[in-house]
Amino acid sequence: MNLLSLQRLSVRFRLPRGVLVRAVSEASLELRPGRVLALVGESGCGKSVLASALLGLLPANAETRGRAVLADGAELLGAPEAELAGRIRGRQLGLVPQSAHTHLTPVRTARSQLVEAIAALRGPLGAAELAERVGLDPADLDRYPHELSGGMAQRVALALALAGDPRIVLADEPTTGLDRPLVHRTVDLLAETAADDRVVLLITHDLAAARRVATDVAVMYASRIVESGPAEQVLAEPWHPYTAALLAALPDGGFEPIPGHPPALTELDRVEGEWGCAFCSRCPDRPGFAPCTGDPELVELGDRAVAAHAPC
Numbered sequence: 001m002n003l004l005s006l007q008r009l010s011v012r013f014r015l016p017r018g019v020l021v022r023a024v025s026e027a028s029l030e031l032r033p034g035r036v037l038a039l040v041g042e043s044g045c046g047k048s049v050l051a052s053a054l055l056g057l058l059p060a061n062a063e064t065r066g067r068a069v070l071a072d073g074a075e076l077l078g079a080p081e082a083e084l085a086g087r088i089r090g091r092q093l094g095l096v097p098q099s100a101h102t103h104l105t106p107v108r109t110a111r112s113q114l115v116e117a118i119a120a121l122r123g124p125l126g127a128a129e130l131a132e133r134v135g136l137d138p139a140d141l142d143r144y145p146h147e148l149s150g151g152m153a154q155r156v157a158l159a160l161a162l163a164g165d166p167r168i169v170l171a172d173e174p175t176t177g178l179d180r181p182l183v184h185r186t187v188d189l190l191a192e193t194a195a196d197d198r199v200v201l202l203i204t205h206d207l208a209a210a211r212r213v214a215t216d217v218a219v220m221y222a223s224r225i226v227e228s229g230p231a232e233q234v235l236a237e238p239w240h241p242y243t244a245a246l247l248a249a250l251p252d253g254g255f256e257p258i259p260g261h262p263p264a265l266t267e268l269d270r271v272e273g274e275w276g277c278a279f280c281s282r283c284p285d286r287p288g289f290a291p292c293t294g295d296p297e298l299v300e301l302g303d304r305a306v307a308a309h310a311p312c
């Protein structure tokens, strides 16, 4: 059973003078209970836009296509704001923000913010129970945000995200700016959250953090998911040259940076039309200057999927 199923989700932004930004293209994902799905890829590839689409938080110039269906059959895309605010956000989908410290109101204790969230969302657990669930001493809830260590602030942020007892937790770059030990504690906490029969969508460009806790990985490049599957398989034996390049850029993968830059998201139709795949211009596997003859759409093979390259 899926808690959330994305079916060919696309998002584009309409800019003045008819310019279109293709931010998410045909993304399909299954979010299953007990799993941590890491959505990885370089900056600007569309990860946060995908999360915003699920939460109904896209700006007015955005257009969506495809489906995002909850376990009860509810469709998230295009759902009325009243339903999203009253029934979905916080209750079915919780959001762990990028920066826990700046997300908290500085002049109020953690407890008062948590109590308010529980009341607003009519959450089933009290503040002390939620604190315990995220490994926080309930006494620490009486601290003001500036009195919280980085680790405590992360735990408060997670407690806030869990206040409405959502089964789907979206964490968008929850480890940005943290030192390595705190990165580990934060993602371990998310993994514990998932073990509680929830699913965590961990959006990150920290592949090492993803490798630590993810059960599943989806790799995004220039608006498309180019590879997905069980984490241990995808990260040990990547099929897409972009996944391989990301792994080679890690310290223990050789520290080999990926040359060049992704194409502009306003240029993707042209680039894919010309080259078959948007990664081609950076692809180390590409023989000479022959374009990919593959289709950028995902092909499923068992529980893995990869954009079909005639090998780059």
Ligand SMILES: Nc1ncnc2c1ncn2[C@@H]1O[C@H](COP(=O)(O)OP(=O)(O)OP(=O)(O)O)[C@@H](O)[C@H]1O
Pocket: 013, 015, 021, 023, 041, 042, 043, 044, 045, 046, 047, 048, 049, 050, 059, 061, 173, 205, 265
């Ligand atoms: N309202 C908007 N109008 C036009 N373009 C937008 C809008 N919002 C986002 N974009 C573009 O969509 C693209 C995807 O952005 P997104 O924030 O999803 O990237 P990301 O993968 O989350 O990157 P990062 O790792 O930096 O967070 C970017 O090129 C961004 O400029």
Ligand code: NI
Pocket: 276, 277, 278, 279, 280, 283, 292, 309, 312
């Ligand atoms: Ni290619």
